[in-house]
Amino acid sequence: MQQRNIGSHQVPAIGLGCMNLSHAYGHPPSEADAITLLHRAFELGVRHFDTAALYGFGSNETLVGKALKSLRGEIHLASKCGMTGVDGKRVIDGRPETLVKTIDEALQRLQTDHIDLYYLHRWDKSVPIEESMGALSKMVEEGKVGALGLSEVSADTLRKAHAVHPITAVQTEYSLWTRNAEIAVLDLCREIGATFVAFSPIGRGFLCGGIDRPEQLVEGDIRRGMPRFQEPYLSANQEWMAKFATLAAENNCSMAQLCLAWLLTRGEHVLPIPGTTSLAHLEENVGALELVLSEETLGKLNELINPNTVQGPRYPAATQQEIDTEEFA
Numbered sequence: 001m002q003q004r005n006i007g008s009h010q011v012p013a014i015g016l017g018c019m020n021l022s023h024a025y026g027h028p029p030s031e032a033d034a035i036t037l038l039h040r041a042f043e044l045g046v047r048h049f050d051t052a053a054l055y056g057f058g059s060n061e062t063l064v065g066k067a068l069k070s071l072r073g074e075i076h077l078a079s080k081c082g083m084t085g086v087d088g089k090r091v092i093d094g095r096p097e098t099l100v101k102t103i104d105e106a107l108q109r110l111q112t113d114h115i116d117l118y119y120l121h122r123w124d125k126s127v128p129i130e131e132s133m134g135a136l137s138k139m140v141e142e143g144k145v146g147a148l149g150l151s152e153v154s155a156d157t158l159r160k161a162h163a164v165h166p167i168t169a170v171q172t173e174y175s176l177w178t179r180n181a182e183i184a185v186l187d188l189c190r191e192i193g194a195t196f197v198a199f200s201p202i203g204r205g206f207l208c209g210g211i212d213r214p215e216q217l218v219e220g221d222i223r224r225g226m227p228r229f230q231e232p233y234l235s236a237n238q239e240w241m242a243k244f245a246t247l248a249a250e251n252n253c254s255m256a257q258l259c260l261a262w263l264l265t266r267g268e269h270v271l272p273i274p275g276t277t278s279l280a281h282l283e284e285n286v287g288a289l290e291l292v293l294s295e296e297t298l299g300k301l302n303e304l305i306n307p308n309t310v311q312g313p314r315y316p317a318a319t320q321q322e323i324d325t326e327e328f329a
Helices: 029-045 055-074 097-109 129-141 155-164 185-190 203-208 231-240 240-249 255-262 277-291 297-304
Strands: 003-006 007-012 047-052 076-081 082-087 089-092 114-119 147-149 167-175 193-199 268-272
Touching: 003 193, 003 268, 029 055, 029 277, 055 076, 055 082, 055 097, 076 082, 076 097, 097 114, 097 129, 114 129, 114 167, 129 147, 129 155, 147 155, 155 167, 155 185, 167 231, 185 193, 185 297, 203 255, 240 255, 240 297, 255 277, 255 297
Parallel strands: 047 076, 076 114, 114 147, 147 167, 167 193, 193 268
Antiparallel strands: 003 007, 082 089
């Protein structure tokens, strides 16, 4: 099984994003079903589990803590601060006093005395990154956190943060159809020895096939507000899906596995964390670790799906303003 290094830890090269076990894509599974899935992930060899204070406004950390408490010494646990739920609304707040409060709440919910990797979920642009990093650095000194990460930041911000405290990982959306990490951050992570953790590696489910109309997305599904899942972009991006499905068939794999296998070729520091509520999809995703793609297949993939062939921004304009990146792609 392919492995990835995250600081001093080594984990299998596909982790599990836990967000959709509590919110984001419509109706989450029951607690019992979610715990079954988390345990099955461990049985399949997954060791890196990713959660956040934001997910389910704390309920996802509670779920992960309950499910994995007995396995705590055998897993690599990541969570995030700096973006939480306040009065039922998502709030970005990177003030040191807020981050200090969040870590103590997270440790309680996760039923652990430390978090292996703790991210600043979003850079609060009203607070200098150095101030937020100073607060996070103290958490490492106190033993509450093992290593620090950033999520959705530009290379410039990454350099500033890394100068305050070593950054062990950067988490950003990255897939065949979302490539802005390739502008600068992916290479900078390699340069400074940080793991690049790719969330939404299957294009929020679009690259699995089957999402043909906006009406398929249920009430409460965050994709209902994302331009790529609305017209005219949804239909425009469907134009290359048949060829993508053919490439998957030619490689005797699913489209999801093709997405993940492609990501694993982007660097030995790249760690995808697909999320799912389906046991079958979980097993399928982990199976991508056995897939080896030829140079010919990689060439066809990059020609078929790239910033020139993908239509529409990944977030609406208001959300784009919150994210620190070189270019929205």
